Ligand SMILES: Nc1ncnc2c1ncn2[C@@H]1O[C@H](COP(=O)(O)OP(=O)(O)O)[C@@H](O)[C@H]1O
């Protein structure tokens with residue numbers, strides 16, 4: 001156990017991970033072919049699952065790996081969505097390439113946000129990001145050209161002949177609205193695959209391995225030569241960019257926006273946090289499992305409205321209290337299976353003198 | 367002599383690192399024992415175990431015939447075991463007087479020690495009673511730490527390196543208090559790296575090395591060489 | 603003259619924000635815990651007072667006094683059975699647990715009391731005003747500000763004049779050494795959260811009497827409270843009052859320029875302070 005610290009960088013793929021790579025490839029192929037035989041409502045559900053998965057992966061990157069608990073990710077969803085609407089409505093861009101602009105807008109917003117929020121330590125960072133999200137929401141609500149406080153819709157001219165929709169209409173013999181759903185779905189598949197692959201890659205780079213060190217202990221990270229500040233900036237900006245892309249894509253599909261919806265704490269941050277916590281924070285598998293559980297819960301219980309949300313809250317609290325590494329953590333501890341092997345922690349526990357509770361159980365697979 | 371405090375096969379670990387290996391130690395009523403040993407020998411770990419900061423099996427530590435190894439520090443303190451921790455550990459947000467007062471927070475049985483008697487013991491503290499504890503010199507801070515522990519009128523006083531980092535004259539000053547503390551009825555365990563100081567105050571001495579007790583006996587009965595070996599290892 | 607009036611209204615409003623913030627500041631100061639459900643607990647308090655007033659016809663002030671022991675017990679239990687389990691070096695668990703709690707509380711209130719907005723009726727008091735030097739000052743805002751002063755003076759007395767206050771400060775400095783003094787840190791934390799809930803009840807009383815409330819408004823109160831704490835400097839109670847006043851004045855001045863800017867102006871004031879004084883106006887020396 002103690003010398004696991006020394007070999008933490010030589011971790012390579014596990015057998016489960018090789019199998020999972022093949023399975024993942026098959027899954028992606030099935031996902032791409034899905035519109036040929038699935039109903040429109042299934043496609044819409046899948047779109048929801050995939051976009052929530054993307055948001056969850058980026059929040060997990062921030063909080064689970066970077067130790068940056070943001071409660072303000074709705075700022076990046078909202079600004080991305082509004083940037084997309086802005087260039088479509090005001091400059092006549094096609095919505096599809098405008099999704100990239102959504103990502104860039106979120107990235108630009110992330111720079112001043114980080115500048116302010118990084119002045120706040122630990123827990124206060126969380127509320128700091130939230131304040132900034134509120135500020136952006138209030139400012140956007142003053143932007144009359146995109147509908148001010150009441151919001152607006154994408155113009156028909158823009159949605160009617162979006163890139164690729166014509167081809168999809170003829171390919172599957174569907175109407176324009178259904179073709180747009182299929183397009184949005186494919187983009188969501190692309191975004192989700194790119195997100196998971198990208199984060200997996202990032203975490204396996206030398207830099208990414210240092211992330212766990214930053215999350216656990218800045219001092220220790222410094223002593224092993226990790227530039228904590230740079231790491232935090234990288235993670236924050238990457239997450240903002242990805243979250244902005246997701247925001248642009250989500251609102252391309254919705255085609256209607258308002259500040260309250262696009263900057264919703266509940267939809268874009270609260271749900272996402274529950275997904276990650278339930279599935280297992282600090283793993284790539286966790287959010288995948290979490291989003292599936294979340295979707296099932298929502299399908300079963302959404303009619304119960306506030307009871308459903310209460311249940312979600314109680315489940316989140318229970319998991320945090322009794323199984324802080326989530327469902328995937330429970331599973332992985334029992335079976336030793338890891339689909340995306342990434343070293344998460346400097347092992348051996350932290351040796352902080354004088355604390356009674358100073359030895360964290362280090363994860364079993366070490 | 368009946369044991370007031372004793373450990374039996376006491377172990378302690380920090381994560382994967384084992385710091386104590388089966389320590390057996392006895393403190394009689396009214397007795398003062400010294401524990402000596404080089405840096406890293408495990409003396410502080412032993413003190414932390416005795417005071418409940420590190421938890422253990424119930425019967426690995428017995429106090430007054432009762433197993434206390436599994437009790438948390440606040441309950442151990444309430445039973446009458448007070449500690450002067452290594453490095454003094456005064457509370458920076460509290461004044462000198464408040465630091466003393468808080469020493470009796472969890473045990474207010476009455477007895478010889480009170481603010482007045484502690485000020486009699488260390489008169490300089492009275493002048494500086496409203497200063498923040500951390501504004502004092504090292505020696506004065508150590509007096510506060512000792513006074514703080516005495517405020518609970520403990521039956522056992524654990525002192526972890528009270529001479530650490532202090533000038534010899536000041537150490538002498540502080541050790542002048544030991545007879546008065548003993549006279550008040552407290553039994554003491556004094557951890558020291560300074561062998562001479564330890565031998566001077568103790569009825570018995572334990573020597574520790576690498577988490578084990580390597581030698582014990584009364585100061586007169588132990589030869590310099592035996593101590594040297596127990597302290598640094600036989601090969602040294 | 604209109605500006606003087608606006609600023610004085612803002613200062614008095616700051617009293618309300620200081621009341622929101624004092625409990626948060628207390629808990630953070632002692633155990634470095636940020637309770638994301640703080641705003642929702644204020645709203646819960648307001649509903650509890652409302653319920654007592656409606657069921658028993660008590661005056662809101664008496665009802666608040668009756669609610670206090672319940673809120674104390676709630677805070678004590680919450681800390682003892684839930685939050686103490688997640689305190690530690692890792693900030694994630696307490697944040698996520700209190701975030702979950704916030705969602706649970708909001709939706710439980712929604713289920714219990716519906717989304718309709720409510721108000722605690724304070725009778726003629728709510729419209730009463732007095733003339734001071736040509737200014738028309740509402741009695742309710744004056745009472746709010748006065749209560750904030752009383753709470754902060756009271757907390758300072760508790761902290762610096764009592765044995766419990768010493769234990770609070772000692773535990774905040776160093777829980778392990780505090781336990782060597784016979785202090786049980788877990789118990790101290792539970793008492794601190796209980797006391798914070800008493801302050802929350804006072805905040806809830808004025809929140810409920812001064813304006814309409816519904817189950818969804820908690821998070822915004824948390825944000826104001828948080829801004830006041832940060833502006834004032836972590837751990838400084840008088841700083842928290844100053845922070846509340848700054849937010850209050852910014853909001854009333856913003857609203858006087860353009861009603862839509864009220865909330866925004868408060869947030870911007872916070873960001874400006876964060877920019878020029880990252881540690882707040884009255885940072886604590888030791889931290
Ligand atoms: N908090 C801790 N975490 C890990 N190891 C520790 C800790 N405290 C002490 N140690 C180790 O335990 C051993 C004994 O330390 P200690 O009891 O402080 O010795 P002493 O007081 O005799 O100098 C040393 O090797 C030290 O490095």
Ligand SMILES: [Mg+2]
Pocket residue numbers: 406409410411452527
């Ligand atoms: Mg030591």
